[in-house]
Ligand code: ADP
């Protein structure tokens with residue numbers, strides 16, 4: 001077997017699809033926000049969703065853990081397979097889905113509780129068994145926060161810096177041992193140093209989790225992600241119909257250096273925004 005063949009086969013073997021999106025469209029009422037997206041999202045990779053504001057990145061991200069269910073009038077068409085099974089089947093419990101697929105938001109949103117109780121909240125709610133101190137420590141270590149907070153676990157989370165609060169939210173998300181972490185612009189409220197720490201953390205976390213991250217920061221997508229999906233707003237026949245579409249999805253390196261679609265090239269090179 002030639003070396004190149006070995007590499008190719010290993011690559012395919014590594015690429016196990018966790019999500020398979022088949023013709024996914026998302027509506028708010030009668031308004032279509034995301035049109036006909038098909039893509040696979042791979043295990044233990046970081047997948048970035050990029051594109052201009054309003055192109056449906058957050059909407060698409062929320063379709064991956066049924067968060068859109070919580071928005072009145074939101075509706076998902078097409079198929080989202082999670083580990084091969086239809087995530088929107090009536091037999092699937094959305095609460096169970098969100099347990100396996102955690103989420104971190106743009107603004108750090110700790111609860112007005114102690115650092116400890118923030119991390120313990122999910123495991124307690126889910127009735128996770130085991131030593132809670134150990135669960136909390138493991139999650140805080142996983143979020144690169146343990147050394148910062150180990151002597152003040154009973155302090156209120158609101159006393160932490162913004163960057164620490166966001167790492168606390170990551171600790172809270174991983175405390176329940178999800179399989180996937182969805183992040184919606186997790187660094188957009190943070191300074192560059194805190195952003196760097198979150199990016200380093202993401203690279204560590206992808207060894208254990210599958211990460212999908214929305215970012216409007218193209219440098220961030222280029223730095224951390226393995227795969228990048230570029231979405232854009234498309235205008236329909238009349239002025240009221242506009243929706244987001246997937247323009248191109250490929251390895252990040254390809255998207256940023258040699259994209260197949262001219263629109264991707266224009267966007268990543270900053271010619272359009
Ligand atoms: P992005 O994250 O790329 O900025 P969004 O997914 O937030 O884009 O929004 C895509 C489109 O859906 C926009 O036109 C936006 O106004 C609309 N939209 C987003 N959230 C809602 C909502 N809760 N209700 C109605 N329309 C929404």
Ligand code: MG
Pocket residue numbers: 057058059214
């Ligand atoms: Mg958004």
